[in-house]
Amino acid sequence: MAAQIISGKEVAKTIREELKRETEELKKKGITPGLTVILVGDDPASQIYVNMKAKACEEIGIRSEVIRMDRSTSQDDLLEEINRLNQDVNVHGILVQLPLPKQIDEKLIINAISPEKDVDGFHPVNVGKLAIGENTLLPCTPNGILELIRQTEIEIKGKHAVVIGRSNIVGKPVSFLLLRENATVTMTHSKTKDLPAIAKQADILVVAIGKPEMVTKEYVKPGAIVIDVGTNRLESGKVVGDVKFDEVKEIASFITPVPGGVGPMTITMLLKNTIEAAKQIHHVK
């Protein structure tokens, strides 16, 4: 039987309605959550994402600001901007759009953002807290993935989750989150031997490798939950995931589409983190 399709777009819409109400409540208390996005350079994909983020903020009543800096911006100038935002009481979330131009050291920039305003959840302090199971701002894509898995109403506890890809922004943190939910987690990557055989053991398969349609039905156990984190823009302009959707959907129990799956959840979790950061900073429960 063909898989049920988990619509991230629909789930995101429902959560955003809740977040809108929460924002209205905060405003009554005199707090307007504020997000500042810094975009360095003019990468077309980054422009699209940054605009999507700003629009999403506007829709739920979060104050948002985009700071556009020239592609030749120096590391020091960017650091100075971040320091200014760290100190601005009206800014609760700071997001520096990645990737950055090559003259700028990404690690150094991420380290400069105040951990309490780090709505990406990329700062080592927040990553460390996640790793040891403390409450903190959670990275957006991994947190969105967990929300989508919860939608299936299948219990995560005791399940075998296989994560393909070990990036700091998706693979590693989603593994920590799944572990926190008591899954048995296998982390795999480009050097893993016999990947299809390992992937095929998964009850929950999370694919975050950035290779268009690499995961075919040979990687998937019948009845598995398949979460596709890839956003690959083909030359034709078509956006596809890392999973060969048409054939995998025939054997999975649940599958996320691209577009309309994990992507909209990433932005939704960013909104959630901005509200969370505002509450923390102003000591509101």
Ligand SMILES: Nc1nc(=O)c2c([nH]1)NC[C@@H]1CN(c3ccc(C(=O)N[C@@H](CCC(=O)O)C(=O)O)cc3)C=[N+]21
């Ligand atoms: N500091 C930082 N934080 C990020 O969170 C961050 C980043 N840098 N750099 C780039 C990636 C990418 N990313 C996406 C967000 C939403 C969609 C999304 O909503 N995609 C739509 C489709 C959009 C399209 O057609 O391209 C969907 O999947 O339905 C995709 C990708 C956030 N990123």
